[in-house]
Amino acid sequence: MKVDDVKVIGIVGAGVMGHGIAQVAARSGYRVVLVDVSQEVLKKALENIRSGPYGLQRLVEKGKMSKEEMENCMERIKISTNYESLKDVDYLIEAVPENLELKRKIFGQLDKICKKDAIFATNTSGILVSSIATAVERKDKFIGMHWFNPAPVMKLIEVVRGALTSNETFEITVELSKRFGKVPIPANDAPGFFTTRFINSWLIEAIRLYENGIAGIREIDEMCKLAFGFPMGPFELMDLIGLDTVLHIAEYLYEETKEKHYAPPIALKKLVLSGYIGDKKLKFGSKGGWYDYYGIKK
Ligand code: NAD
Numbered sequence: 123m124k125v126d127d128v129k130v131i132g133i134v135g136a137g138v139m140g141h142g143i144a145q146v147a148a149r150s151g152y153r154v155v156l157v158d159v160s161q162e163v164l165k166k167a168l169e170n171i172r173s174g175p176y177g178l179q180r181l182v183e184k185g186k187m188s189k190e191e192m193e194n195c196m197e198r199i200k201i202s203t204n205y206e207s208l209k210d211v212d213y214l215i216e217a218v219p220e221n222l223e224l225k226r227k228i229f230g231q232l233d234k235i236c237k238k239d240a241i242f243a244t245n246t247s248g249i250l251v252s253s254i255a256t257a258v259e260r261k262d263k264f265i266g267m268h269w270f271n272p273a274p275v276m277k278l279i280e281v282v283r284g285a286l287t288s289n290e291t292f293e294i295t296v297e298l299s300k301r302f303g304k305v306p307i308p309a310n311d312a313p314g315f316f317t318t319r320f321i322n323s324w325l326i327e328a329i330r331l332y333e334n335g336i337a338g339i340r341e342i343d344e345m346c347k348l349a350f351g352f353p354m355g356p357f358e359l360m361d362l363i364g365l366d367t368v369l370h371i372a373e374y375l376y377e378e379t380k381e382k383h384y385a386p387p388i389a390l391k392k393l394v395l396s397g398y399i400g401d402k403k404l405k406f407g408s409k410g411g412w413y414d415y416y417g418i419k420k
Contacts, residue, residue, distance in 0.1 A: 123212075123239050123241070123290065123294065124294070125293075125294045125297040125298055125301070127212060128152070128212040128213045128241075128294065128298060129152065129153060129212055130152065130153045130154070130155065130210060130211045130212050130213075131144075131147040131152045131153070131154050131155070131211060131212070131213050131214075131215065132154075132155045132157070132208040132211030132213070132214040132215070132236070132240075133147070133154060133155070133156045133157065133214075133215050133216075133217060134157050134158075134205075134208070134214065134215070134216045134217065134218055134228060134232070135157075135158060135216060135217035135218035135219075136156050136157070136158035136163050136164050136166075136167035136201070136217075137158070137163065137167075137217065137218075137219075137364075137405070137406065138271060138363075138364055138367075138400075138404055138405060139217040139245055139269060139271060139273055140156065140158070140167065140215075140217035140218075140245075141156070141166075141167035141168075141170050141171055141174075142176065142269070142271070142272055142273025142274050143215055143217060143245070143269055143273050144156045144167065144171060144199055145171045145176075145177070145178065145195075145273070145274050146273055146274055146302050146303070146304075147302065148171075148195045148196075148198045148199050149178070149195055149274075150301055150302050150303065151198075152198065153198050153200075154198055154199045154200065155200050155201075155202060155207050155208055155211055156199055156200070156201050156202070157201075157202050157203065157204070157205060157207060157208060158201075158203065159203060160203070160406075161203055162406070163406050164201040164202075164203070165201075166406055167201070168196070168199070168201065170404070171196070171199065172192070172196060174403070174404070175272075175403065175404070176272040176273075176274045176275055177274075178192045178195060178196070179192070205231060205232060205235055206235060208232060208235060208236055209235050209236060209237065210237065211236060211237070211240055212237070212239075212240055212241070213240065213241045213243065213294075213298060214232065214236060214240055214241065214242050214243065215243045215244075215245055215267060216228060216229065216242070216243070216244045216245060216246075217245040217269075219366070219367070219370070220246060220247055220248070220249065220367050220370040220371060220374070221370065222249050222253060222254065222374075225244060225246065225249065225254050225257075226254060226256065226257035227257070229242060229244075229254060229255075229257040229258050229264075230257040230258065232258075233257070233258040233259055233260060238260070239263070240260075240263070241263045241264075241265065241291050241294060241295070242258060242260065242263060242264045242265070243264075243265050243266065243267035243295060244264075244265075244266055244267070245266075245267060245268060245269055246266060246268070247268065247314075247318045247367065247371050248313055248314035248315060248318035248319070248322075248371050248374060248375060249313070249374060250311055250312065250313055250378075251264070251265065251266035251282045251283070251284040251287075251311045252284040252285040252286070252311050254284075255284045255285075255286065255287075261284065261285075261286040261287075262286055262287065262288040262290075262291060263288070263291050264284050264286070264287060264291070265281065265282065265283060265284060265287045265291050265292065265295050266280070266281065266282030266283070266284065266311065266315070267279060267281060267282075267295055267299070268280035268281075268282060268315065268317065268318075269304075270317075271362055271363055272362070277303075277304055277305050278304065278305055278306075278307060278317075279299040279302075279304045279305070279306045279307070280306075280307060280308075280309050280315055280316065280317050281295050281296055281299065281306045281307065281308045281309070282308075282309050282310070282311050282315050283308065283310070283311060284311055285311065292308075296308075313374060313375055313378040313379060314371070314374075314375050318371060318375075319375065321359075322368075322371055322372060322375055322384060323383060323384070324356060325356050325359065325360055325368060326372055326383065326384065326385075326386070326387060326390075327383070328342055328346075328355075328356035328357065329356075329387040329389055329390055330387055332357075332389065333387055333388070333389050338418075339357045339412050339413070339416060339418055340357075340413075340418050340419075340420070342355060342356060342357065343355020343356065343357050343358050357411075357412040357413070360400070360411065360412065361400050361401045361410075361411030361412060361413065362400070362401055362404070363400065364399055364400040364405050364408075365390060365393050365394050365398065365399045365400050365411060365412075366394050366399040366400070367400075368386075368390065369386050369390055369391060369394045372384055372385065372386035372390070373386055393411075393412070393415055396409070396415070397409045398410055398411060398412075398414060398415045399411075402414070
């Protein structure tokens with residue numbers, strides 16, 4: 123297979139990342155099949171692609187896209203709650219919650235449904251790609267394609283080769299990422315790869331500094347922006363990423379490495395257990411994030 127043979131992109135999971143990836147793929151001219159277990163999530167995904175904070179409407183308003191192009195783009199995205207609708211996709215990107223067993227179960231099912239030559243990519247933030255690949259026969263066609271949030275805005279795709287990923291799969295993924303308008307950079311397979319180990323240490327440290335009473339949530343965010351020129355602070359970033367995702371990653375990295383600085387702080391666990399899993403506008407079913415739980419004005 124060559125990158126030119128990729129015509130239809132399948133995406134499993136239409137949440138924070140899945141809907142953004144669908145938007146990018148459709149905008150790059152690909153037909154997209156977007157699948158989720160929840161019809162409500164799928165409807166919300168289409169709404170967000172059209173008029174969410176990073177949606178197409180924004181580009182129309184800025185004069186970067188015509189209304190007609192936007193409608194054509196929306197037309198290219200089909201939604202479904204049935205895995206069978208993924209049977210003809212050429213390249214499949216999985217973006218379901220950060221849970222090894224869930225990902226393995228889904229890939230195991232899709233391995234039987236999808237075309238034999240379709241490439242399978244996981245958008246896992248940090249689970250060892252080779253361990254997810256154990257669920258499929260097509261281990262040579264399995265790869266990590268790690269996007270960043272918000273997918274329509276962030277430029278990097280961290281491309282992670284599993285132990286048995288073929289050169290062809292790697293090259294197609296690199297080329298496809300470029301066609302999506304992104305910059306692919308390879309990293310070796312390891313829990314958290316490069317980016318997630320790096321960002322996780324920073325986010326967890328910010329929570330610990332807050333727990334130790336060194337500075338408040340808004341103050342930490344402000345200081346990071348004003349002192350270091352970061353576009354957003356660590357608590358704002360966690361609200362965007364999803365606190366459940368941050369927690370899963372911290373638990374996984376700690377379990378795999380036994381390095382104490384990765385262990386999830388109590389404050390993070392408490393919020394997730396109480397249903398505060400991130401930005402309400404983006405994260406379906408969330409009561410809100412750090413600012414909402416503590417009643418802090420932005
Ligand atoms: P999310 O919870 O917003 O979305 C996951 C979606 O998967 C939900 O809509 C859910 O209904 C759906 N889903 C659950 N089980 C399913 C199943 N069996 N079949 C089909 N769909 C199913 O999560 P997210 O933040 O989009 O994260 C998805 C993946 O992307 C995770 O592995 C995460 O680590 C990774 N990731 C997240 C970010 C981020 O900033 N949120 C960034 C990079 C990578």
